[in-house]
Amino acid sequence: MARAIEKEVGLEAHSLDQQGYGFGAKHGFDSNVQDAMMGERRIPLLNYVQAGVFRDPGQNFTFEEVEYLLTDLCLSERSFALQIKGDSMLPDFKEGDRIIVDCELTPRPGDYVVAKNSEEEATFKKYRLLCIDEGGQEIFELVPLNDDYPSIRSDQHAIEIIGTMVEHRKYYRRS
Incomplete structure (x- = not known):
């Protein structure tokens, strides 16, 4: 595809492959962006x-007709993505944003986690030890960022940590 674009706009072959090609380099100033690799995982x-059942030991999922996200992160096999629903995590996490969670990571205070409720x-x-x-x-609480919602304490409710968030994808325009 890059070769076709180069030919169409009259560039030398493989010039789009070179670091620094683009508007900023062409006009004599540094760019504050760079090409990003599209993840393959x-x-x-x-x-x-x-x-809620993804963390269960020995659970093998066969996903049919499921959407996948691509990432370049090095994650465990027990990783999944989740689309945020509701407003309990506003203002940082909006409905429709997506997160990637790794079930093999133990949360630290201040991390964001997915947990199974009763x-x-x-x-x-948010995880707070x-x-x-x-x-x-560990006695911990799960804290919503929106003050209109209560925290959930592990010594008062049956909750189990499923995994720790490792990536947050924000979407600024909704369809």
């Missing part, structure tokens, strides 16, 4: 119910 885009459905919140109990178990 396919990550399944799950719904909140599928994400209804076996996934929820997306409160303490370690006498039995060595």
Whole structure:
């Protein structure tokens, strides 16, 4: 495709392959953007119910008629994408934004996580470690960014961390 574009606009062959080609270089100033590689790793885009059971040990998913996102991140095989719904994570995460989650990453305080609630459905919140109990178990809360929603504490509700967010895709224009 690049060769066809070069021929059509009268450029030398392979000139589009060279670093620094573009408007800024052509007009004598540095550009603040660079070409980005399109990822080749396919990550399944799950719904909140599928994400709620994704962490179950030994669960093998065969995804038929599922959408995939491409990423260039080096992730575990137990990774998935999720589309944000609702407004509990406003202003940083809007409905329709997409995140990529790795189930093999242990969250640290301040990370964003997907967790399974008592209804076996996934929820997306900020992870806050409160303490370690006498039995060595972490007591944590899942915090929405929108103050209109309550936090969920692990010592008061049955919640289980599914995975930690590693990528957030913001969309500025909605169709």
